[in-house]
Amino acid sequence: MLERKEYQDYVSQNAPRSPMTRTLIAAFIVGGLICCIGEGIGDIIKLIFKEMSDKDVAIWESCIMIFLGSLFTALGLYDKLGHYAGGGSIIPITGFANSVISPAMEYNREGVFYGICAKMFTVAGPIIVFGVVASFLVGFIGYFAM
Amino acid sequence: MRTIKLKRPVYIKSGFTIVGPKEGDGNFGDCYDIVLNDDIWCEKSYEKCECKMHRDAITGAIKKAGLQREDIDILMGGDLLNELSPTSLAARNFPTAFLGLYNACSTFGEAMLVASMLIDAGFAKNITCSTSSHYSSAERQYRFPLELGNQRPPTAQWTVTGAGCTVLSSEMPSQMNERVYEDDIIAIDENMNIDEKTLEKYKKSIDKQKKVINISKSNILDGNYGKENNDYMRVNSHCAVVTGGTLGRVIDLGIDDEANMGAAMAPAACDTILTHFKESGLTPGDYDGIFTGDLGRFGRDTLKYLLSKEGITLPGYYMDTGASYYTPEQKTFQGGSGAGCVNTVFNSYILKKLQRGEYKRILVVPTGALLNKDTPLQQETIPGIAHAFTVESKAF
Numbered sequence: 419m420l421e422r423k424e425y426q427d428y429v430s431q432n433a434p435r436s437p438m439t440r441t442l443i444a445a446f447i448v449g450g451l452i453c454c455i456g457e458g459i460g461d462i463i464k465l466i467f468k469e470m471s472d473k474d475v476a477i478w479e480s481c482i483m484i485f486l487g488s489l490f491t492a493l494g495l496y497d498k499l500g501h502y503a504g505g506g507s508i509i510p511i512t513g514f515a516n517s518v519i520s521p522a523m524e525y526n527r528e529g530v531f532y533g534i535c536a537k538m539f540t541v542a543g544p545i546i547v548f549g550v551v552a553s554f555l556v557g558f559i560g561y562f563a564m
Numbered sequence: 565m566r567t568i569k570l571k572r573p574v575y576i577k578s579g580f581t582i583v584g585p586k587e588g589d590g591n592f593g594d595c596y597d598i599v600l601n602d603d604i605w606c607e608k609s610y611e612k613c614e615c616k617m618h619r620d621a622i623t624g625a626i627k628k629a630g631l632q633r634e635d636i637d638i639l640m641g642g643d644l645l646n647e648l649s650p651t652s653l654a655a656r657n658f659p660t661a662f663l664g665l666y667n668a669c670s671t672f673g674e675a676m677l678v679a680s681m682l683i684d685a686g687f688a689k690n691i692t693c694s695t696s697s698h699y700s701s702a703e704r705q706y707r708f709p710l711e712l713g714n715q716r717p718p719t720a721q722w723t724v725t726g727a728g729c730t731v732l733s734s735e736m737p738s739q740m741n742e743r744v745y746e747d748d749i750i751a752i753d754e755n756m757n758i759d760e761k762t763l764e765k766y767k768k769s770i771d772k773q774k775k776v777i778n779i780s781k782s783n784i785l786d787g788n789y790g791k792e793n794n795d796y797m798r799v800n801s802h803c804a805v806v807t808g809g810t811l812g813r814v815i816d817l818g819i820d821d822e823a824n825m826g827a828a829m830a831p832a833a834c835d836t837i838l839t840h841f842k843e844s845g846l847t848p849g850d851y852d853g854i855f856t857g858d859l860g861r862f863g864r865d866t867l868k869y870l871l872s873k874e875g876i877t878l879p880g881y882y883m884d885t886g887a888s889y890y891t892p893e894q895k896t897f898q899g900g901s902g903a904g905c906v907n908t909v910f911n912s913y914i915l916k917k918l919q920r921g922e923y924k925r926i927l928v929v930p931t932g933a934l935l936n937k938d939t940p941l942q943q944e945t946i947p948g949i950a951h952a953f954t955v956e957s958k959a960f
Binding site for chain 1: 608609704708709710711712713714715716717718719817818819824827831834835838862865866869870873874897
């Protein structure tokens with residue numbers, strides 16, 4: 419039989435790869451569309467509530483996008499979009515909502531406490547940890563730099 | 565010496581399969597005994613559904629063989645989930661000895677070999693070999709939640725939702741299979757010690773459960789008398805006999821990509837096939853069917869490449885059951901995998917062909933990748949294993 423190294427080379431050369439062009443274009447279009455929808459929602463909020471500050475508009479916009487991501491996950495549509503778009507639907511905030519809601523739905527059967535609450539962050543956990551650590555570091559540096 | 569030659573014939577009495585809807589649309593869709601219309605079968609979780617499929621595959625196979633559950637000496641089986649939970653939970657419904665086996669997707673091969681050795685040695689008369697897997701329960705254990713919007717890599721395989729059971733016996737089977745009715749599959753189990761309230765609930769759910777199952781076209785009697793593919797009206801011209809096999813070795817050539825199981829398993833399949841031909845003195849030309857488990861399309865090509873390096877060319881009838889399981893339109897990339905993959909194909913498609921005498925001698929090589937969710941994270945590579953067993957058809 420082949421040597422380890424020889425076999426690993428054979429596999430890495432011959433294993434089927436993702437079609438780069440198609441996946442990149444799909445991710446670009448879908449990711450861009452999701453961001454456009456977010457911007458559109460922001461503009462609509464601004465039109466309705468003229469006195470709202472830009473910061474508040476951004477918060478409301480994120481909330482609505484998170485809600486939409488969760489809703490489409492619950493309806494079983496977001497994973498179909500994800501199969502097609504890949505990174506395009508994972509990177510925006512809707513993808514983050516999907517990564518929290520999908521384990522919550524999956525582990526619903528083990529009960530609320532040890533199921534939903536315990537397993538909800540199995541996928542999104544690292545993102546939250548890195549987010550908290552990064553904001554702490556930036557805040558720390560910012561405090562002394564100011 | 566890893567190759568076994570049985571001294572006494574071990575007959576295959578019957579085979580029974582239950583699969584999910586996606587599998588029913590696949591290439592072997594007409595051959596299964598039961599195709600479910602949904603993949604949860606009125607249960608609260610996919611794990612419970614897998615357990616029920618497993619239990620009812622065993623029930624169906626025992627019934628089809630014309631036996632009672634008391635006639636079975638040992639239940640042997642396994643699946644992919646932690647601590648073999650579906651198999652163990654299914655086994656509590658049977659008043660028989662139970663041996664749980666695990667060799668990942670090659671569990672079926674392991675069960676067939678161990679069972680036929682036990683029967684050959686005279687320790688048991690009737691043994692059931694069953695395995696099951698479920699796409700949704702396996703996905704949750706090994707990969708990500710179902711609704712997560714991630715992309716599957718092109719080397720990924722689709723875990724088969726299916727359970728199958730073979731009844732091995734030292735006695736010759738009858739020429740006609742027993743008819744299995746819906747009521748035999750979904751029946752109230754007298755051995756279950758449950759209170760009246762649960763029993764009432766159970767009775768109510770039976771009709772609902774029946775609506776979900778879809779007895780395969782080939783098993784429906786009305787008006788099809790004499791039709792060739794009619795399983796229960798057909799008089800089998802041959803019976804299938806397990807004659808031996810080769811036990812597998814764990815082979816690791818350092819593949820660490822858990823999304824590319826085919827590449828991890830192909831060297832093990834190659835090793836087992838080479839050993840089998842070397843130790844038995846047979847050549848690929850002595851067989852008229854060679855089946856590997858669930859290498860997938862890439863794994864199948866890798867196996868062909870590995871064997872060609874050793875000077876063995878696999879003949880044109882060689883088939884990988886995983887690669888052939890689904891149609892290309894079903895977008896499973898590499899094809900089917902899982903403990904139920906080779907089992908459901910063997911107990912439906914291959915067994916029927918053996919009983920018609922279309923195959924004289926076949927070699928079945930179920931393959932398995934031995935990993936759990938944590939080993940790749942701990943930088944372990946993925947070893948593979950493959951067991952081979954030979955089945956011959958003998959005229960009645």
